[in-house]
Amino acid sequence: MVTKTGVRALADALRKDAVGGFLLIGAALVALVWANSPWSGLYEAIRGFEFGPSAPLHLDLSMEAWAADGVLALFFFIIGAELKQEFVHGELRNPRRAMLPIVAAAGGMIVPALVYTGFNLTNPEGLSGWGIPMATDIAFALAILAIIGRHLPPALRTFLLTLAIVDDLGAILVIAVFYTDDLHFLSLIGALALLVVFGYLQRGKGFAAALDRSSVPNWIVYVPLAFLIWALMHESGVHATIAGVAMGMLMRTTIAEGEHESPLHRAEHMLRPYSTGLALPIFALMSAGVAFGGLSQLITDTVALGVFFGLVVGKLVGIVGGAWITTRLTRAELNPTLSWWDIAGMSVLAGIGFTVSLLITELAFPGGQAMLENAKGGVLLASLAATILSAGVLGWRSAHYRRTQESDEVGARET
Template sequence: MVKKTGVHALADALRSDAVGGFLLIGAAAVALVWANSPFSGAYEAIRDFTIGPSAPLHLDLTVGTWAADGLLAVFFFIVGAELKHEFVHGELRNPRRAMLPIVAAVGGMIVPALIFAGMNMARPEDIGGWGIPMATDIAFALAILAIIGKSLPPALRTFLLTLAIVDDLGAITVIAIFYTDDLKFTYLFAAVALLVVFGFLQQGRGIAAVLNRSAVPNWVVYLPLAFLIWAFMHESGVHATIAGVAMGMLMRSRIRGGEHESPLHHVEHMLRPWSMGLALPIFALFSAGVVFSGIGSMFTDTVALGVIAGLVVGKLIGILGGAWLTTKLTSAELNPTLQWVDIAGMSQLAGIGFTVSLLISELAYEPGLTLDHAKGGVLIASLVATVLASLVLTRRSAHYRKHGIPTEEPAEQN
């Protein structure tokens, strides 16, 4: 056996969702304490410091924006790659199972929005925040699941991964349609065109085959191409992390002649330590620094209460109810390694709104008490959802561990 060096051992540790989860949560805790401490000025100065070229793509962005739109795109690339693997080789290759988390995600967006709108019907000036409780923060949700659910069936993580991706795509679509004043279609079309080129190169035929056989390293082509796709997507007004998901989904997952592993597996394996050990903690550090103000009046404000009810109650009803109804009304089915109580706990975990919810809050409201209440509601709801989900899923994890219930789906019969 070849003994691993310290660098390789560290990289292997950082590939663990649990290790990445602890780093993510630790960075978020530091951000909250720092932003509400006497040294908050330093935090804001670093977060709001602008860096990058202004021309030609207006990339003179704040450190916080680079973290949320740039570094987080690396994480979303890995998520997209994982999802591609599941659709081609794993759990989601069965359409009857793939349908369930997709429909559940739609329910998990609609019900929270309706709850918020219903609670703010008497305040038409504030009803524009209906998109806030729609979003699930995939990074935090997966991190919490990795920490509390080590013995849970892998199918539950796949369910959450699929649901959260669909949820994020829905939330970003909502932002583009309802919360973006200037969507630049020229840049959007340019990003899509380059994604087509990226997908073509992944096929490994024609020009792509020549590239693979040449002495020029592939990254010399793919890295600038990926950056341009991200930059054009960002300039279009669409949240730039979509570029990461799209490129991950376009990676080739099948091995061709002469290859030891697929491009998807190779790149995912290489990038995961950077994502877990660097991208996610820095993103959390500059996204979680919400200042608590007006907390005394928060619990009498229907904006804050609508956000809390939407994320904590709406997500549970929308996801669990949507999934259950789908199995009753269609041919969709729940993975046999899972029980409905597992889906209930996972649905509660999806109530962690955080990043996208905070973003929509800033788009929906001007700076002031209402915005502070909306952000405070997101944080409180995310904490409550985490606690409730932990109560359910830790018990379920203990149940699976105690009874030795298989965590892998039995092989399908031909």
């Protein structure tokens, strides 16, 4: 029998990034092995199984789409809430430091796209995949950072969080503008209008205050409202996870009279175990199953090479270069607890491009099966290489900070 103490202990464990990282990577490995096993047909059948209402918002989606567009929105809500906390009360309150990851994210989008384009100048059919290496898979990147970088400065996680959110939003904008044939403005306006309502309810005035004082649980209002915002965003053609980020950013961080904690902290504390223990593993299981067709065809294909070097090299050059130039030309500054080696390791880590990269791949090559498979293979190899290389650099930096911390502790005891 499961006790309340056991449930509480499990929830506390699931709030740790490292635990979530192991679950996420474990689910991704299961998906990869399954997709390349004799039972791959069953995996594809499950991933392609469709369910949900078709009218009026066309939510008859596949399991893969529900995972990537639906349950992952919960994770993006948590990320949006974390980012809001940092902008209001944390590291990013300082505009000179907030500017750096934002500009670095822009460099981390532009340079990979240019690298990919350079590889495919003589392959006009492959040029449509220029957007594939632009995005960082924030879920995988944060998971790897949590596992290998336990002694790294917290500012590095904030830098990665901001950078990944910005370039994911940039990639989603690229999808909306360049890879979406039919953008439904009415649904988008409806989603934005309901986001205004959501933000108003966070102010704690009028109806919102009355709701807080009443005996009616807040979730009775917020859950249907959040689902409708998400559904309208999905119907608009914009990647639905943007709804999660937006709602997280709109959460109130201040503590009103009679409250023990802010709504943002309360919601984040309650929802994080579900994000870590359910949303991320389900997403990884449904999205990471890339069928690997062989190495020989990838090392000669310009699409695969463009994706690989765009993610592994383009991200490093774009992020480090963009951040370094920004510190030289503006008043932006690097957090004093970080070094440029930390930023370099994190930049390589940003080359993990699973989710949005695979989504853009599907949109870029809807009728070209060979290019589609080669692009997916490039994403897979690049993400693996980025993980291994960043683990080496960031593991080395983490060991450096651990030794420094131990030395400081010894010095403090001696004095």
